[in-house]
Every structure is written in structure tokens, then in C-alpha cells.
Amino acid sequence: MCSTCGCGDPELVPVELHEKILAGNDRAARHNREHFGEHGVLALNLMGSPGAGKTAVLEATARALGGKYRLGAISADLATDNDARRLEGAGIVSKAITTGQACHLDAALVHHALHDFAWRETDIFFIENVGNLVCPAIYDLGQAANVVVLSVTEGEDKPLKYPVMFKAADLVLLTKCDLIPHLDVEVARIEDALARVMPRPLHLELSARTGAGMGEWISWLEEKLVAMPPRSSKEQGHSHDHQHHHMLEHHHAHAHGRARPTGKGRTAHEP
Ligand SMILES: Nc1nc2c(ncn2[C@@H]2O[C@H](COP(=O)(O)OP(=O)(O)OP(=O)(O)O)[C@@H](O)[C@H]2O)c(=O)[nH]1
Ligand SMILES: [Mg+2]
Secondary structure, three states: OOOOOHHHOOOOOOHHHHHHHHHHHHHHHHHHHHHHHHOOOEEEEEEEOOOOOHHHHHHHHHHHHOOOOOEEEEEEEOOOOHHHHHHHHOOOEEEEEEOOOOOOOOHHHHHHHHOOOOHHHOOEEEEEOOOEOOHHHHOOOOOOEEEEEEEOOOOOOHHHHOHHHHHOOOEEEEEOHHHHHHOOOOHHHHHHHHHHHOOOOOEEEOOOOOOOOHHHHHHHHHHHHHHOOOOOHHHHOOOOOOOOOOOOOOOOOOOOOOOEEOOOOOEEOOO
16 A cells, blocks of 8 residues: 555545645656656656566666667666666666655656656666556656556456556556466467557567567667657756756756766766
């Protein structure tokens, strides 16, 4: 149970207050979206159950791209920075957000994490959400698209049981497909469930372990990159002197440091 949002429980957080929280979140998300758009960064919100394979997909993505694009990520966990360390190990500039009791990211948390992070220097910025098939779906973070990672071990009916998540998905990555021969899973049933729930059903089958299917995922990413507006001239010297309208306090007086290239087009943290 999430102590900040009450997970939509009207007894814990009254409906009016919940609507206010979401309205505030939407403002902060618009602000993040402006930032990402201004700098031509493709931001993706990666969601899915605990252990679905979100981090593994990102590691495999970095391997498949081999340095072609600059990748960044923030990864949210209740209590550890394990995923951020894994992603750094894969060559993705990463930062952990530990959410404590919160079972989802919100736009203000993401914005706060961006402050001391060289996200502007990335081409694709992944936001690995808290492992959870419920609340993350209702919090806009300012991303360009939602990608839901669903593994073949989770049961064919998950899209039907957790429709809110799959309704919000622009793309579902059906992962761990290398395990299919060992399971009783029927992929056609998963496809059918996705078709019933997703407004525009789209899924790709892959295995982070073997790399099978990664090509199509990379093509999807490249289509999104091509559709991004060009980076604005502001990218050269972002002063951050605009108005902020969100809940968190900011310390924007400082100019943001620029990232150092570290070879192969990658970047390193700077304060
Ligand atoms: N066989 C197989 N195992 C996988 C694959 N992808 C992930 N795994 C395994 O699944 C487990 C969970 O993977 P993670 O990448 O940590 O999953 P996650 O969704 O990031 O987990 P949380 O961030 O904790 O919610 C690990 O033991 C992975 O090795 C895959 O494609 N095939
Ligand atoms: Mg993870």
C-alpha cells in the first residue's frame, strides 16, 4: 500500500484529494515533458511487475545498440540501488531513486532526480518504474511513451486482471521468451488478452537472455527517435530560469554541469 497516494483507496485518501494529487502530478509531468522535448531526449516510462525483466531488457538494449545512442536511466526501487548499478555496468548512465513506501514514481520525483543528472546528454532516457502492475500506470511522468514489460512466466491473463496498466501501454514487450519451451504458457492467449485491453494493441516478443527479438525493439526505438522534434538551441546552455509549477522545492540557482564524453558517445555524471 502506498502511503502517498493511498493507491486510489477512497477510505485512505478521499477522492477529491486524490484528484488534486493527480492534477498536481499532471502539471509536473507537463514540465518534465517540456524539458525532454526541448532537449530532444526520448523519455520512456518502463513499467511491469516485480521481476518481469525490466532491468534485463535495458541491459540487453545497451548490448544490442553497442554504443550507437547515448542511453540514460533512472531506476526506482523501494529500497536499493541494485538496478542503477546493473545499468551502469551495462554502460547506461544511471541513477537510482529509492521511493521508500511509495509503490510508483511520480513526476516530481522524476524531476527532482533530473537535477544532478546529465540526462540532456542522452538520446534515450529510460525511466524504470517501481515493479508494480497497478499504480505506476496512473502517474504521468512526462514520458513520450509507456512501455510495459510482461514476462511469459506471469500468466496469460495478466492484461485482463490489470487492465489499467495495459490500457496505458503504447508497447508491450513480452519477455523471457527463451523460457516458453519449459512452460505451459500459450502465447496466443496473451496476445488475445492484450488485444482486448490495449487501445492499439502492439507487442514484441523477445528474450533479454538470448537477445532474440531485440532487433524489432531497437527498430521501434529508432522510429520514436526519428519522430522526436530536433534538439533546440537551448540545449547549448540551459539556464533553468523559467518558472516551475510543481510541488517540490527546487534549487535551480546553479547552472547545470555539462557531461563529459567518456568514449563511444557515452556520458558521465557531473554535479
Ligand atoms: N530466462 C530469462 N530470464 C530473464 C530474462 N529477463 C530477465 N530474466 C531474469 O528475471 C529475473 C528478474 O529480472 P530483472 O531484470 O531484475 O527484473 P525487473 O523487472 O527489473 O525487476 P524489479 O526491478 O525488481 O521489479 C532475473 O533473475 C533475470 O535474470 C529473460 O529474457 N530470460
Ligand atoms: Mg529492475
